[in-house]
Amino acid sequence: MIFIAITGFLPEPNPDNSLQYEKDVPPALETAVLKVMGWSTLWDVPMGEHTISPDQARVIMDLVGDPLREDLTFYMGLCSND
Secondary structure, X not given: OEEEEEEEEOOOOOOOOOOOEEEEOOHHXXXXXXXXXXXXXXHHOOOXXXXXXXXXXXXXHHXXXXXXXXXXXXXXXXXXXX
């Protein structure tokens, strides 16, 4: 099964490159999150991780019900639990 994963890291050049935030987007919220990113379906998402802009992060964090950490840079990508 393919799902959306959101991660957050301290911005460069911070030497701490450890994962600071991680969230698997629930299937019920996938369409809304994809819309924020400008995509319609999971198949529209290009390979790799994609930077989430601060404005997009505000909307997405609100959608998934988590507080926005403005000290992080957020990314979105597709994962598979196969």
